[in-house]
Every structure is written in C-alpha cells, then in structure tokens.
Amino acid sequence: MSCVGVFDSxxxxxxxxxxxxxxxxxxxxxYVADSKYVPYGTKSxxxxxxxxxxxxxxxxxxxxxxxxxxxxxATTHAVDMLRRDFTNLSIVGMxxxxxxxxxxxxxxxxxxxxxxxxxxxxxxxxxxxxxxxxITVVTQPCPGLVELxxxxxxxxxxxSDLIRQYTQPLLERGADSIVLGCTHYTFLRETIAxxxxxxxxLFDGAEAVARQTVxxxxxxxxxxxRDQVVARGQxxxxxxxxxxxxxxxxxxxxxxxxxxxxxxxLRA
Numbered sequence: 585m586s587c588v589g590v591f592d593s594x595x596x597x598x599x600x601x602x603x604x605x606x607x608x609x610x611x612x613x614x615y616v617a618d619s620k621y622v623p624y625g626t627k628s629x630x631x632x633x634x635x636x637x638x639x640x641x642x643x644x645x646x647x648x649x650x651x652x653x654x655x656x657x658a659t660t661h662a663v664d665m666l667r668r669d670f671t672n673l674s675i676v677g678m679x680x681x682x683x684x685x686x687x688x689x690x691x692x693x694x695x696x697x698x699x700x701x702x703x704x705x706x707x708x709x710x711x712x713x714x715x716x717x718x719i720t721v722v723t724q725p726c727p728g729l730v731e732l733x734x735x736x737x738x739x740x741x742x743x744s745d746l747i748r749q750y751t752q753p754l755l756e757r758g759a760d761s762i763v764l765g766c767t768h769y770t771f772l773r774e775t776i777a778x779x780x781x782x783x784x785x786l787f788d789g790a791e792a793v794a795r796q797t798v799x800x801x802x803x804x805x806x807x808x809x810r811d812q813v814v815a816r817g818q819x820x821x822x823x824x825x826x827x828x829x830x831x832x833x834x835x836x837x838x839x840x841x842x843x844x845x846x847x848x849x850l851r852a
Contacts, residue, residue, distance in 0.1 A: 587612040588797065589643030589651040591636075594622035594734045595830070596768030597654030598837040600678075601819070603794035604652065608801070611817045614646055616848060617834065619825025623730035625699025625766070629661040632701070636662035638850040640670055642822075650674040652797055656698060656765050656789075660705030674800045680708060680765040681787035683715045688785055689761040693720045695754030697776075698765030700725040708765070722757045726750045726766070733768040736833045739775045747772065747779045755780060764788040771837055822848040 588608065590601050594617050601615050616639050618624075624632050636658050643651050651673055653659045653666070659677035667675045680702075685694045694716075702708055703723050712721045729750070732743045754762060762784055764770055770788045777786060821842055823830040831845040 586650065586801065587614060587646065587648040588801075589614045589616070589640070589646065589648035590654050591616040591618065591639045591643070591651070591658075592655040592767055593618045593624035593635075593658070594730065594768070595619075595833050595837045596730065596733060596766060596771070597652075598834065599767050599770035599788070600652060600654035600790045600793050602838070603790045604797060605819065607794040607798050609816055611801075613817060613819045614643060614648060615819065615821050616643065617821070617823040617825070617830060619734070619823045619830045621824070622734055623699065623768075624655060624657040625701045625727075625730060627701070629701075632658055632661045633665055635850075636666060637669065640666055640673070640675075642848065642850060644670065644673060648673070650676065650797065650801060652676045652793060653678060654767050654793070656680060656702045656708075656767065657705075660702050660707045676793060676797050676800055678767065678789055678793055680711065680763050681789045681792065682711050682721070682763055685761040685763045685785070685787045686715050686717060686719050686721075688787070689719055689759075691758045691760040692718070693722060693758040693760065695751070695757070695759035695762040696721060696723045696765050697726050697729075697750060697754075697762060697769060698723070699730065700727065702765055720757070722754055722759055724750050724754055726769070729772065730766065730768045733771050734833060736836050738771055743772065744775055744779060747776050751776065751780050755784070759784070761785050761787065821845045824848050824850060
C-alpha cells in the first residue's frame with residue numbers, strides 16, 4: 585500500500601485523519617502536527633506557504649505519494665503552490681462544506697465559522713460565489729477557538745462562551761446551516777450543537793476529503809473497515825512542538841492510545 589501524508593498546524597487535522605483511517609484501513613498514514621506554528625490562521629501567507637512546503641518535502645522523503653492538506657487555511661494560501669512545486673505527488677486540499685450546507689438550508693441563510701486567514705482568501709470567496717445560488721452566506725471569523733482545541737478544552741466555560749459569541753451573529757441573521765470551516769472545529773461539534781440547538785445543522789469537510797483521497801488513489805482496498813481479516817496500516821505521528829505536551833491532546837483527538845509521537849525538526 586502507498587503511504588498517505590496528512591498535515592495541519594496542530595491537532596485539528598486529526599479529524600480528517602480519522603476519516604482517512606476508516607476509508608483506507610490498509611494504507612500507512614503519516615500525520616504531521618506543525619504545533620510550533622499553530623495556529624496558521626494568525627500567520628502570514630508567506631509563512632504558511634514556507635511551512636507547508638517544508639512539511640510536504642518531509643512527507644515526500646518518507647515516500648508518501650499522496651499528501652492531504654488537512655487545514656483550510658493552508659489550502660487557501662498554499663495548495664496551488666504545492667501542486668506546482670511537487671508535481672510527482674497528489675495533493676488533496678480542504679474545502680469548506682458550503683455546497684451541502686447550501687442544499688440543506690431551509691431558511692436560505694448559511695453561516696461559515698472559520699479562521700480570518702481562511703475567510704480572507706480568494707478560494708473561499710470563489711467557493712461561496714459558486715455554490716450560494718439564491719441563499720445568503722454569512723461569514724464569522726473565530727479567533728481563539730483553535731488554541732482551545734490545542735489545549736484539549738472542547739467543552740469548558742471559556743470554549744462555550746466563545747462559541748456562543750461567534751454563533752450568535754449567525755443565528756441572528758437566520759442561519760440554520762453552519763459550516764465548520766476549520767478542521768479544529770470538528771472537535772467542537774458537540775459543544776457547538778448544544779449552543780445553537782437542534783434546529784441548526786452543522787457541516788464539515790472531513791468525510792468529503794477522505795472520499796476525494798480514495799478517488800485520487802484509485803484505491804480498491806478501502807473495503808469494509810469492520811472486516812477483521814484486513815490488516816490495519818500503520819499510523820505515525822510527528823509534531824514540530826514538544827511531544828510530551830502535544831501527545832496527550834493528539835491521543836484525545838485520535839480516540840485511542842498513540843505509542844509514539846516523534847519530534848520533527850524541519851529544514852527551512
């Protein structure tokens with residue numbers, strides 16, 4: 585089986601990694617958490633491109649033939665460059681789930697929660713124009729949420745208060761579908777759902793990215809993940825931060841013990 589590399593600025597991309605493990609049970613997966621530079625949403629496009637390039641170079645050296653950019657901000661600012669510079673690799677990017685949210689809305693209003701860097705990029709603007717049709721799309725930057733997920737705080741008072749602060753403008757505009765436009769926010773799904781209520785539907789792109797990765801691979805072996813005859817591929821974890829700090833949060837998001845989280849020092 586070929587190796588699939590996955591990266592994000594921190595632990596958020598594990599939401600995509602989990603879907604990939606289900607869809608590709610026999611493939612080796614390598615996850616890189618660029619914890620030293622989390623969150624990408626507060627970094628300049630130049631830094632995001634530099635970090636993304638260095639990580640993809642590392643994954644290519646580990647013989648990954650497909651790389652998933654499990655970060656909406658990195659996709660916004662770096663995916664075109666990565667596809668241009670690494671022509672021997674298949675690069676799969678994130679796309680906020682605007683299309684299914686637009687199809688599902690009953691009120692005609694869709695909200696998007698994302699980082700400021702993601703919302704400022706042309707890619708998201710073009711995506712909104714392509715799929716909004718006759719609906720209204722309301723965007724909401726959410727500073728601070730990524731940092732709370734990185735700290736493993738998915739439902740505490742501070743997290744709930746910030747979510748309430750960021751969702752209130754969307755609800756006041758009549759949004760009944762909200763797009764979680766950052767991979768970290770998937771881990772806040774239960775808390776967001778509790779805050780906004782059962783009448784509001786939440787959408788993220790993790791499962792769609794896994795399906796696209798399977799399509800890109802042309803994989804015939806993703807099969808049934810419940811088939812115990814299928815040998816599970818290895819999953820390796822790296823962080824550019826301090827492993828003793830990052831590992832417990834990675835385990836929390838992954839949902840099972842991680843024997844080893846290796847420290848990664850990237851070449852510039």
